Amino acid sequence: MSSTFDQVATIIAETCDIPRDTITPESHAIDDLGIDSLDFLDIAFAIDKAFGIKLPLEKWTQEVNDGKATTEQYFVLKNLCARIDELVAAKSAGA
């Protein structure tokens, strides 16, 4: 988990030019770090590449828009990292 967070935090810091030490597991990518949807595509690209997965951004966005999920569930970094770990595990199980 901490390893995933460290990687994601580094990706965000480098992609969006945000000081690394301001990024915590509790940070909300949109509300706290000010990352917009376009910038998040760059982050998603880097995460997809780094972890060998495909973040289901469309599904997440649809769930938020439909009121079936909150942005916190996907965009607070500790939750995002948990999702990434799940996707990596699912990929490993399917491999």
Added chain:
Amino acid sequence: MQLEYFQLIDRILDLNIDAKTIQVEAQVPEHNTIFEGHFPGYPIMPGVLLIESMAQTSGWLLLALMKFERMPFLAAIKEAKMRGFVSPGELLTIDANVLHEGSGYAMTEAKVRVGGKLRCNATITFSHIPFPNQDLRGHMDAEAKRVGFPQQAIVHD
């Protein structure tokens, strides 16, 4: 190339679904009002139109990969480099390949060459959504015929 209608691609030369690559051709017109202003006495193809030509090339590739079920829209340009002038009357060969296919977005790399020499290149990000209406879908079908989109490329797989 019909600049007034933003039709920058004339024909698809090659489309490889497996390799996720495309090559197209685009004939820059000898005369156009754009060249009267860009620039008087020294007409060259505006860089933004070269970028658009790379975006349209990539767009055809993504349309093919998504089997014309979704429409890609330009979202971001990275590392666009204008390496040499493009003059009226020159024939462009534009290549594009997919760098990454994400969820609801894709990234491509594209290059414009004239006579085999690289004139510009860019890395391009697209967001894509299901076709918003039948008008746009119908327009893209008509455009596909105009540029010789190889329908067989997306039928058999």
